[in-house]
Amino acid sequence: MSTAGFRIDAGWVVTPDDDGGVQVLTGVTVAVRGTRIEYVGPEAGLPEPLRSLERVDARDGIVIPGFVNTHNHAAMTLLRSYADDLPLMRWLQEKIWPAEAHLTGEDVYWGTLAACAEQIRSGITAFADMYFFMDDAARAVDASGMRAQLSRGLVAVTPGADRALREGVELFERWHGHDDDRITVALAPHAPYTCPDDFVREVLAEARRLEAPIHTHLAETLDEIRQLEEQRGLTPIQWAVQVGLVERPVLAAHCVHLTAEDIGLLAEHRIAASHNPISNQKLASGVAPVVQMRQRGALVALGTDGACSTNHLNFFEEMRSAAWLQKVTRMDASALPAPEVFRMATVDGARALGYPDVGRVREGYRADLVVLDASAVHMAPRHDVVSLVVYSAQTADVRDVWIHGRPVLRDRQIVTFDERRAVEECRRRGLRLAERAAAAAGS
Numbered sequence: 001m002s003t004a005g006f007r008i009d010a011g012w013v014v015t016p017d018d019d020g021g022v023q024v025l026t027g028v029t030v031a032v033r034g035t036r037i038e039y040v041g042p043e044a045g046l047p048e049p050l051r052s053l054e055r056v057d058a059r060d061g062i063v064i065p066g067f068v069n070t071h072n073h074a075a076m077t078l079l080r081s082y083a084d085d086l087p088l089m090r091w092l093q094e095k096i097w098p099a100e101a102h103l104t105g106e107d108v109y110w111g112t113l114a115a116c117a118e119q120i121r122s123g124i125t126a127f128a129d130m131y132f133f134m135d136d137a138a139r140a141v142d143a144s145g146m147r148a149q150l151s152r153g154l155v156a157v158t159p160g161a162d163r164a165l166r167e168g169v170e171l172f173e174r175w176h177g178h179d180d181d182r183i184t185v186a187l188a189p190h191a192p193y194t195c196p197d198d199f200v201r202e203v204l205a206e207a208r209r210l211e212a213p214i215h216t217h218l219a220e221t222l223d224e225i226r227q228l229e230e231q232r233g234l235t236p237i238q239w240a241v242q243v244g245l246v247e248r249p250v251l252a253a254h255c256v257h258l259t260a261e262d263i264g265l266l267a268e269h270r271i272a273a274s275h276n277p278i279s280n281q282k283l284a285s286g287v288a289p290v291v292q293m294r295q296r297g298a299l300v301a302l303g304t305d306g307a308c309s310t311n312h313l314n315f316f317e318e319m320r321s322a323a324w325l326q327k328v329t330r331m332d333a334s335a336l337p338a339p340e341v342f343r344m345a346t347v348d349g350a351r352a353l354g355y356p357d358v359g360r361v362r363e364g365y366r367a368d369l370v371v372l373d374a375s376a377v378h379m380a381p382r383h384d385v386v387s388l389v390v391y392s393a394q395t396a397d398v399r400d401v402w403i404h405g406r407p408v409l410r411d412r413q414i415v416t417f418d419e420r421r422a423v424e425e426c427r428r429r430g431l432r433l434a435e436r437a438a439a440a441a442g443s
């Protein structure tokens with residue numbers, strides 16, 4: 001594939017429109033030069049200079065904007081299947097934190113690269129990541145070709161919080177805006193239950209100075225709600241407003257347990273909620289009031305959370321879970337229909353990460369594009385292409401992926417890095433982490 005550009009001749013293009021819906025175009029050509037889409041329309045109208053671009057045949061395929069995964073702890077691929085079937089606090093305190101104490105930067109590099117492979121194969125082209133050894137994570141993201149908003153997770157109930165904040169600031173200074181804004185950086189006070197107010201104010205002062213956005217966790221479990229109520233007499237959303245976090249753009253993972261007032265505050269202060277339906281089910285956190293949030297005008301996007309809590313960085317499963325959860329808890333089959341879920345997975349995710357030109361297949365937008373092979377039996381017949389993408393498509397249908405105008409997956413092969421090695425390293429290093437945690441617990 002030349003770096004000059006390419007054109008995709010697509011059977012269908014599915015893209016969010018300007019009126020809260022989703023548009024389906026049939027038999028169109030998408031032309032890309034540099035990092036951006038230059039043309040979307042009938043082949044006959046393709047401007048002359050774009051006609052000679054290398055041609056990708058997707059006449060039996062569906063072109064969609066890449067999915068935007070608004071919450072991940074990418075290197076937690078290393079801990080997949082290590083700590084299942086436990087409630088959040090025991091999961092963190094007994095399993096995750098003791099194992100993470102043995103992590104190295106190289107572990108995070110390979111764990112992140114494995115997460116990139118898994119995400120790309122699921123049609124995800126951009127993600128928000130919160131973890132540590134983030135310089136190593138950034139190197140992996142850079143090598144993978146993915147778009148990402150990175151952040152150093154800040155926990156201030158254990159020693160080293162000041163050093164962590166310094167690392168978060170250094171990450172911003174080193175990586176924010178990298179490769180024409182393919183990589184951006186946020187500051188990430190982990191959650192109200194791990195960050196005292198004084199510390200959050202220090203983080204906020206840095207965020208103001210750097211003009212950095214905030215990535216955090218809010219209102220994930222009832223335990224968190226009770227604890228905050230006892231200690232500060234506030235809900236997590238009230239707390240975020242009162243401590244001043246909302247002075248910067250806030251991306252809040254989970255937002256499961258909300259009062260009517262909380263939902264109003266989310267909309268008023270433009271807090272973007274990252275809904276993580278599989279993690280919330282598996283950790284028995286609860287069901288986020290997605291329909292009410294959207295009705296009140298709050299921005300709700302989709303996220304996987306880390307591979308240790310969701311076990312599979314699979315956006316098709318997340319989209320379906322999001323839809324099914326709203327339908328079954330509201331006993332209303334019309335709740336959160338496929339086009340709304342598709343928007344949450346694409347353009348709403350892009351807005352949540354502060355990308356003005358991502359999440360649509362449209363001229364001038366970044367060329368973060370996915371071709372779904374629509375030839376499999378589960379994609380027939382094609383009465384409703386949006387429904388097929390949201391309710392029927394599988395990760396195996398993801399045939400090609402471009403990010404920032406560059407090929408990342410071609411004919412189901414990752415072309416930016418050695419995927420086999422990433423898998424092997426992830427396997428080996430994950431087992432070593434568990435051994436070290438067990439040895440430390442036994443000593």
Ligand SMILES: [Zn+2]
Binds near residue numbers: 071073217253
């Ligand atoms: Zn999380």
